[in-house]
Amino acid sequence: MRTACLIFALAYPVVAWAQEAPKPATEFTKAANAKVLEALPFADRRDFDNAQRGLIDRPETLTIKDANGKVVWDLETYKTYIGLDTAAPDTVNPSLWRNAQLNMQYGLFKVTDDIYQVRGYDLANMTFVKGDTGWIVFDTLQSTETAKAAYDLVTRNLGERPIVAVVYSHSHTDHYGGIRGIVDEADVKSGKVRIIAPEGFLEHAISENVIAGNAMSRRAMYMYGTLLPRNARAGVNAGLGQTTSAGTVTLIPPTDTVSRTGDTLTIDGVVMEFQMTPGSEAPAEMNTWFPQWKALWLAENTVNTMHNILTLRGAQVRDPLGWANYISETIALYGDEVAVKFQSHHWPVWGNEEVVDYLGKQHDTYKYLHDRTVNLMNHGLTGPEIAEAIALPPELDGNWATRGYYGTLRHNSRAVYQRYMGWYDGNPANLNPLAPVDGARKYIEYMGGADAVVAKAKADFDKGEYRWVAEVMKQAVFADPDNVAAKHLLADAFEQLGYQSESGPWRSVYLQGAHELRNGVPDIATAGSAGPDVIRAMPPELLFDYLAVRLNAEKVSGKVLRLNFDFTDLGRVYGVTVENGVLSYGDALARPDGTLTLTKETLDAVQLRQTTVQDAIAGGAMKIDGKADQFADLLGSLDSFPFWFNIVTP
Numbered sequence: 001m002r003t004a005c006l007i008f009a010l011a012y013p014v015v016a017w018a019q020e021a022p023k024p025a026t027e028f029t030k031a032a033n034a035k036v037l038e039a040l041p042f043a044d045r046r047d048f049d050n051a052q053r054g055l056i057d058r059p060e061t062l063t064i065k066d067a068n069g070k071v072v073w074d075l076e077t078y079k080t081y082i083g084l085d086t087a088a089p090d091t092v093n094p095s096l097w098r099n100a101q102l103n104m105q106y107g108l109f110k111v112t113d114d115i116y117q118v119r120g121y122d123l124a125n126m127t128f129v130k131g132d133t134g135w136i137v138f139d140t141l142q143s144t145e146t147a148k149a150a151y152d153l154v155t156r157n158l159g160e161r162p163i164v165a166v167v168y169s170h171s172h173t174d175h176y177g178g179i180r181g182i183v184d185e186a187d188v189k190s191g192k193v194r195i196i197a198p199e200g201f202l203e204h205a206i207s208e209n210v211i212a213g214n215a216m217s218r219r220a221m222y223m224y225g226t227l228l229p230r231n232a233r234a235g236v237n238a239g240l241g242q243t244t245s246a247g248t249v250t251l252i253p254p255t256d257t258v259s260r261t262g263d264t265l266t267i268d269g270v271v272m273e274f275q276m277t278p279g280s281e282a283p284a285e286m287n288t289w290f291p292q293w294k295a296l297w298l299a300e301n302t303v304n305t306m307h308n309i310l311t312l313r314g315a316q317v318r319d320p321l322g323w324a325n326y327i328s329e330t331i332a333l334y335g336d337e338v339a340v341k342f343q344s345h346h347w348p349v350w351g352n353e354e355v356v357d358y359l360g361k362q363h364d365t366y367k368y369l370h371d372r373t374v375n376l377m378n379h380g381l382t383g384p385e386i387a388e389a390i391a392l393p394p395e396l397d398g399n400w401a402t403r404g405y406y407g408t409l410r411h412n413s414r415a416v417y418q419r420y421m422g423w424y425d426g427n428p429a430n431l432n433p434l435a436p437v438d439g440a441r442k443y444i445e446y447m448g449g450a451d452a453v454v455a456k457a458k459a460d461f462d463k464g465e466y467r468w469v470a471e472v473m474k475q476a477v478f479a480d481p482d483n484v485a486a487k488h489l490l491a492d493a494f495e496q497l498g499y500q501s502e503s504g505p506w507r508s509v510y511l512q513g514a515h516e517l518r519n520g521v522p523d524i525a526t527a528g529s530a531g532p533d534v535i536r537a538m539p540p541e542l543l544f545d546y547l548a549v550r551l552n553a554e555k556v557s558g559k560v561l562r563l564n565f566d567f568t569d570l571g572r573v574y575g576v577t578v579e580n581g582v583l584s585y586g587d588a589l590a591r592p593d594g595t596l597t598l599t600k601e602t603l604d605a606v607q608l609r610q611t612t613v614q615d616a617i618a619g620g621a622m623k624i625d626g627k628a629d630q631f632a633d634l635l636g637s638l639d640s641f642p643f644w645f646n647i648v649t650p
Contacts, residue, residue, distance in 0.1 A: 020518040022233040022511070023492065025090035025499050028464030032500045036094045041398055047304070048084070051105040051347040057157045058107025062120070064149045064247070072145045072247035075106060075120060077230035089232040091499045096507065099305070099405045100237035102347065108153050111342050112293050116158065118150035123224075123241040124174045124344050126150045127297070129290070131268025134164035138288070138297060139344050140178040143247025147178025164268045168197040168254065169299035169344055170285035171204040177249035180533075185252050194267065197254035198276060200284035205251065206538050209530040210546050212314065214641040220244075220313040222647065225508030227515075227522060234511055239305055239406030239504035240345045251533035258286055261329075275333060277301050277326040279319055287330060294339040296355070301326060302362040304346035304400070308407035309369070310415030312505050317419040320412070324367040331359050358401060365402040368392065369409065373416040382425040383417035408503045437650045440478035450476055454485050461493060466500075469493040477517070481649045490648070491517035513648045526643045536604050540567060540574055543603070544585040547638065553581030555637040561630045564592040569599040578634065594626030 025033070064073040081089075082104050088097035106120020114130035126147065127138035135154070141147045155161075163183055168176045179195075187193040208216075221227060224244050228235035235243065256265070258274045265272050275287040281300045288297040300307070301323070309318045341355045342348035349358050369390075376386045387410040396402055404410075424431060433439060447453045453476050461469045473490035476483060491514040498510030516522075530538075561578035566588075575589035602621045605611045613635075616622035624631060 022091075022514070023495060024233075026464065026496055028466075029496045029499045030090045033088070033090065033093055036502070037088075040095055040403075041400075042094070042098070044400065047102055047347070047400055050349060051102045053347075053350070054110035055105075056108045056110055056116070057153065058120075059153070062106060064121070064145050064245075066145050066247055070246075072143055073122060073149075073245045074230075075104070075242065078104060078236075078242055080230070081232050082236070091233045092236055093500055093502045093507070095403060095502045096237055096239075096405060096504060098400075099239065099403075099504070100242070102304075103237060103241050105347070108157055109347075111348050112295050112340050115290070115293060115295055115342070116154065117342065117348075118153055119347070120241070121150045121153075122146040122174065122178070122245045123238065123243065125342075125346075126178075127342070127344075128154050128158075129270055130158075130161075131164060131270045133268055134162040136165045136167065136267055136270055136272075137163055137182065138167045139169050139175040140166060140182060141245065142174040142177040142249060143245040144178050144181030144250055145247035146245045147181035151182045163193060165194040165196060167272075167288065168195065168201055168205075169288075169297070170198065170282035171201050171208065172282055172300070173205075173209070173249060174244065175300075175344060176205060176251055177531075178247075179252045180248075180250035183252065188252055188255060191255075194256055195252060195254045196256040196258060196265065198274075198278065198284045198286040199257050199259040200278065201257070202253055202537060203542075204283040206530075206534050207542060208315070209534050210538065210542060211549060213530055214643060215645075216314045218643055218645060219647070222509045222512045223311065223313045223505045225504070225512060227524075228508060228511055233499075236507065237405070237504040238508065240303060249531045249533075251531070251537060253537055261333075275326075275330060277323075280323045280326050281307055281318065283316075289334050291337075294337050296330070296334050296338045296341045298330070298341055298343040300344045301330075302341075302359065303343055303406070305405035306365060306402050306407045306409070306412070308415075309412040310418065312411070312509055317415050319419070320366040320370040320416060324363050324370065327359055327363040327366070331356060331363070335359065361396060361399050361402055365392070365396055365399075368396065369412055370416055373413045374420065377417055377420065382427075383414040383421075386413045386417055387411070404503050406503065406505060408506065437478050440475040443475040444479040447472075450480055450483050450486060454483075454489060457489055461489060464496075466493045466496045470497065477648070478650050487517045487649070491515075494648075516648050521644050521646060521649075523644065532604075532608055535607050540565070540570070540572070540600070541585070544574065544576060544583070547576075547634075548583040548585075550638045550641075551578070551581070551583045552637050552639045556581060556633070559633060561634055562589055562591070562593045563630055563634065564588050564595040566595055566597040567600050567603075568597060569601065576634075578637075592626065594624060594628060594630045596622065596624055596631060598622040 062075040063071060066072050082100050084101055088094040109117050109119060111117055116128045118126045122141040122143065124139055124141055126141050129136040141150060166179065166183060183193050188195060224238050225235040226243060261276045263274050271291055273289040273291065277285045277287060285299050285301060287299055287301060309320050335356045338352055338355050340348055340350045341358065349355050372390055373386055376389055381389060390409055390413045392409060444450055444453055453472060457469045457472050470490060470493040473486055473493060476486035477490055494510040494514040498507045501507040501510060556578050559578065563576045565574045565576060573588035574585050575587055575592065576583065576585045598621060602616055606613060606616060613622065
């Protein structure tokens with residue numbers, strides 16, 4: 001029988017390009033960035049005070065490696081050019097530069113009595129709450145190596161104490177992936193360590209990395225600037241932090257689930273009250289209130305930037321109205337008492353008046369984003385038109401904690417439009433447009449041919465009209481991807497747009513696109529988007545959903561496959577049918593053409609390439625009754641998705 005690896009684990013290698021170098025900022029970019037300095041309140045330094053407040057210790061250098069010596073986190077590459085007293089280079093938006101300076105304030109910090117944070121050791125923060133005998137850890141970073149380094153820093157400074165509990169605030173990888181760096185699963189199974197998570201955590205943590213994981217991971221390379229060199233013309237900042245770590249991503253399933261706002265747990269003498277916020281920043285998420293210290297943990301529901309309603313890597317569109325309502329509920333629940341707020345990215349804010357003002361502006365930003373977008377939508381504006389028309393009121397526009405370092409008003413407003421109206425803007429011309437390549441060829445033909453278009457676009461580039469140059473050169477590149485002049489001019493336009501971007505992800509997207517136009521798509525060994533722990537935790541239902549996505553309908557055209565999967569360790573038989581190019585599953589089939597008997601553990605081993613179907617059968621771990629060729633047909637009809645698919649070229 002033919003074997004197929006179903007899901008793989010993705011590593012994010014950091015490389016230094018030795019190819020065509022980026023270009024300097026043009027006079028138009030310099031002027032655009034200079035206007036930012038004039039428009040925003042750069043004299044307000046309160047964030048710098050807060051980002052450095054409570055510092056206990058920071059290592060002089062911060063480079064973290066895995067067991068094989070590969071660098072998985074290296075703040076030193078940023079420290080060579082990002083300093084507190086260094087002015088923004090011409091090639092970086094001054095507001096984004098300010099955010100990068102703040103995110104570079106790394107080390108171990110005291111938040112309040114018995115609450116500490118390690119910041120700058122990964123994209124996210126790792127929080128340690130001191131109990132009677134040990135630590136309760138909130139979020140575990142993305143990689144085991146960075147999590148262990150953070151725990152080691154805490155131990156060196158605050159003494160050796162065991163971890164008695166871990167709280168996963170929500171279902172995104174940078175908040176649970178480092179768990180095995182600080183916790184032994186045997187201690188979890190024995191009850192020595194509890195893992196607490198919001199209802200739905202495991203389902204969403206797994207599904208986001210599986211169904212659309214390959215495409216999301218490829219686009220995440222753009223969004224986080226993972227492969228960009230570290231210098232003022234390339235990688236500077238990801239908005240939430242510097243970038244993502246490149247270590248080992250793991251997952252240990254929760255032992256405790258929180259399902260209702262107001263639920264409380266007392267662990268090791270620490271009282272925690274939870275506020276459920278499902279469908280806000282993540283499908284499964286929760287805030288935590290510590291009445292002993294009047295301290296409010298906000299997970300990622302508020303951070304010191306505008307967040308995403310739709311991430312550039314791709315995800316389901318979030319609900320800004322519901323999100324705003326949760327923040328309003330937070331103020332109602334804890335606003336009278338809160339003394340400090342802290343969260344899974346960025347730095348805290350202290351003082352009741354300051355925290356309530358912060359929460360109020362966060363609420364108003366998401367509420368305004370929703371209401372104003374829908375208002376303009378009901379006036380007949382489409383998504384792109386709304387993005388051009390919408391602007392925050394001055395009192396919100398000048399608020400540092402809601403600037404667009406991660407999400408932006410432009411792409412978030414288009415996401416709100418998409419949430420309500422979908423992709424179709426109502427114009428019949430856009431109902432069934434030509435495919436990008438076909439349309440591009442006609443555009444270029446109508447414009448007088450590629451040479452004429454490139455010449456006109458070059459003249460517009462020299463006028464600083466970079467958005468238009470990007471639009472027209474996109475057509476030229478899709479019409480003829482071998483046209484070097486068109487690709488390089490498009491790269492030049494992307495580059496200047498990146499230099500002007502206030503959003504870290506926007507900058508990264510533009511600059512990674514420019515690199516691939518000049519140097520081609522990277523050729524780096526990768527796996528997929530789900531690690532071994534995700535595969536082991538994946539229920540059969542999600543596996544069959546994923547197999548249905550991978551099914552190549554053309555390969556099973558005219559075929560009918562009727563199969564049972566008997567998982568002896570689960571005590572459950574699943575019936576799988578392939579017909580009309582669709583894979584469906586449910587209860588056991590009464591008259592299957594074949595039955596595969598195995599354990600979930602055996603299937604996991606096949607997916608992880610620890611064994612093959614043939615070896616599993618030979619060793620007795622797997623048995624096939626009936627038509628074995630039907631299983632061969634199924635496996636042979638599954639597509640393997642290429643990771644490095646083209647984005648800026650057809």
